[in-house]
Amino acid sequence: MARIVSLADGIAELVHDGDEVALEGFTHLIPVAAGQEIIRQGRRDLTLVRMTPDIVYDQLIGAGCARKLVFSWGGNPGVGSLHRFRDAVTHAWPVPLELVEHSHAGMANRYVAGASGLPFAILRGYAGTDLPTVTETIKFVTCPFTGERLAAVPALNPDVTVIHAQRADRAGNVQLWGITGMQKEAVLAAKRSLVTVEEVVDELTPVPGGVVLPGWAVTAVAPAPRGAHPSYAHGFYERDNDYYKQWDAISKDRDAFTGWLGDLVGSAR
Amino acid sequence: MARIVSLADGIAELVHDGDEVALEGFTHLIPVAAGQEIIRQGRRDLTLVRMTPDIVYDQLIGAGCARKLVFSWGGNPGVGSLHRFRDAVTHAWPVPLELVEHSHAGMANRYVAGASGLPFAILRGYAGTDLPTVTETIKFVTCPFTGERLAAVPALNPDVTVIHAQRADRAGNVQLWGITGMQKEAVLAAKRSLVTVEEVVDELTPVPGGVVLPGWAVTAVAPAPRGAHPSYAHGFYERDNDYYKQWDAISKDRDAFTGWLGDLVGSAR
């Protein structure tokens, strides 16, 4: 059964310097509060994993927490670029950032393999693109039945996965719904997991489209109301589209970003 | 968009002599009415596919519709053996039955590969068992990243898959819930599909645990109230456990079975 902890304690216990960390979320339910707590606690040398690194990853990168990014699409959705990400890649500011770059299909299947206890997954992908020339974790295998050539990608098994969900019960059973992305696979693929939730309730009532992660498959649950803001939590609050637009200006300028970072680190959640 | 047809027309149009046919259902929502309509229409030389062939497959086999069975567990769940299946395997009555035998994990992954447009799937399975010595569709591959040896099974892509669901709307969007087994994958893996439903409604209201198959991914929908009996339809009627027990006596004896078959073929649904 998952333990119920505070966000600060959960990050302190489960996320270590040098870890491979996936903070998953596909536009919806992004674990922003958890990511910002990682910044506050000053983690370093992280390998950050996520299909769609967006502004909380821009913040982690700009704060110097990461040395490597494993991803498939890095942008500010609907707005444009991630300026801290770009600055790290093109100018190594504040520290160099190594990239391991896949497609969504490849990343999704890497999580599926990880959740399935398999060392790799196969897909129809990458053929003819330049991705295999820059990414070592793309290979090709031959079907033993048809002789077809298929792409192969290795399992992702992060040291820790952090996700945000709508709610959990007191035994740590987690429930999320709406767009559920790859969160279940990311948790099941990881050695440890932390789930931040909008609320802890006595009983989980079934919801259409709901995904339930049993408490025995989760390490810890931390209450973090509005923990996905400026992303959204279906049924709780809407996406703060203005914040995404404002981030463009803050992140474009190193000084503006550094000011923002100082405010964050100085604040308690 | 799926067409709405009668069960008799659906079977006549979509199930042909010699076809590979999957009538899927994992204890729940078994397409019994559709299977019995296949018997009534006198189909021959079918390759029947199902993870858990139970009494409707016993009936199809006893009626001489099948020349081959692709499966992982053939029994009368909670009761015992399938006597028509046994009689076909051990005495070729009424016709010989070729077996292609997998484990549940292997069959499930064969459907997953079929639904995914992949020629094969990998799993940790079969190692050390005698199944690879009798089943040609089990091979082993080597992980290109770790060198581990894993089992490989080819995709299942039936000519037609038939399933039973609780309901569909008039555009042929299908909704099922409760234990959903491998029905979605079996439909997506097939070249054609027929879904029998308890009812056709104006609008599908979302249900916790519900699976929706869009009408554009289904060939035809046929109303068949109580079409899963003696299996059950969650929310509509319960499993008729007595029927499963009674089937043991009917199927044990060729004459009793032949009498039952005459009654079935003589009846209209």
Added chain:
Amino acid sequence: MTDHTPDEMMSIAAARALRDGQTCFVGIGLPSTAANLARRGHAPDLVLIYESGCLGAKPDRLPLSIGDGVLAETADAVIGVAEVFNYWLQPGRIDVGFLSAAQLDRFGNINTTVIGDYTDPKVRLPGAGGAPEIAASCREVFIIVRQTPRAFVEKVDFVTSVGHGSGPGDRARLGLRGAGPTLVITDLGILRPDPETFELTLTSVHPGVTLEQVRAATGWDLKVAPELEHTAAPTEPELAALRALKAA
């Protein structure tokens, strides 16, 4: 001593072997009876997993099949069958796989496929179902089976699910990551693999059962543990719970 049948002793001994809070992959029939009995008794937080896709089922009566509606209605989550095998079983998340057998050999290998030759069988059995991968991937495997010379054979006619293969090191060589069968519970006693040879060895006899009876019910020259135990008889509450479960 309580008045009980050998089958009742078997179910109760099997239930006792499950610890509270464990996760248990449950086959239908004898395993399901034992697992549900444990959950009603000393292990209320035992997590029952059925291959039909029910995680954390809490049935209030014994399901007739692994896909009964009561399992879905009471489960923490109902998922597709591929997910059960791929996401939950295969990675080794599940503590105990609880299986039965038509034939079992001295190394705990299981046959549920055919009696006799595969291509011309004497008896055609249901086949593998989920068992090969349950036997491969659960952290350990418990087997519950009635002990007869026809079931307990020197060598199974067909290896449907691997126990300890042909002895020490075989599971590792085959890449099987779980520990394999650690416990066999029958209507006569309890067997465990010898720590050195991995051969199934009688470690306990049930009340009223003699060693000769167990030997006569075993198709190989049965080894007996140096300190043979006597299974504690069913308690009144255990028997009452089992009977209530079966009557419901």
Added chain:
Amino acid sequence: MTDHTPDEMMSIAAARALRDGQTCFVGIGLPSTAANLARRGHAPDLVLIYESGCLGAKPDRLPLSIGDGVLAETADAVIGVAEVFNYWLQPGRIDVGFLSAAQLDRFGNINTTVIGDYTDPKVRLPGAGGAPEIAASCREVFIIVRQTPRAFVEKVDFVTSVGHGSGPGDRARLGLRGAGPTLVITDLGILRPDPETFELTLTSVHPGVTLEQVRAATGWDLKVAPELEHTAAPTEPELAALRALKAA
């Protein structure tokens, strides 16, 4: 002639290319605008599929991202992201993949990864996202992109998604099962691959645009179809629908 911007012409021309009842895998931005416009107009049964897991989304306003709540609320089914790619895209079930590009070459190959050298880029772009497999597996691909010499290049700096490779036969050799790009819609005109050479060829110019303008906006020696068409100007209802969509 209606008073409209080049971007409006581009969105309307792109929307017109979609047929009612088709299934369309929609990228965010220009493709999403065009697909939603088509669904509001001549193609009410167009099935919109977003990689966030929304099958059959029917948004009443333009989503800002591919994961907006309005997509999940209005979808026929919301599924996991792995399922979108594995069960729906990969088998070739989807009629049209609708993509944009940062760079596009004369064979319709797309770059959304880097401008310049990969290891020392001039501009780091977002990367692949779903595009490589959308371009591989949809029955055909439409590309919507503003036409400039920086975007329309002789050779892309990085092949993120394959169009027609280096010409005839390349897709088949690579095992790509969809037809690849069949249509490129820009703010200046419409290009299609030549049936023989697969080189993108101008087949239509938008109202008020000259051939010289299109040539000047293209980084290679642009071929022009023998029967160059003139795109029909936006109708008043088309424009009204587009403007309403963007204002909502």
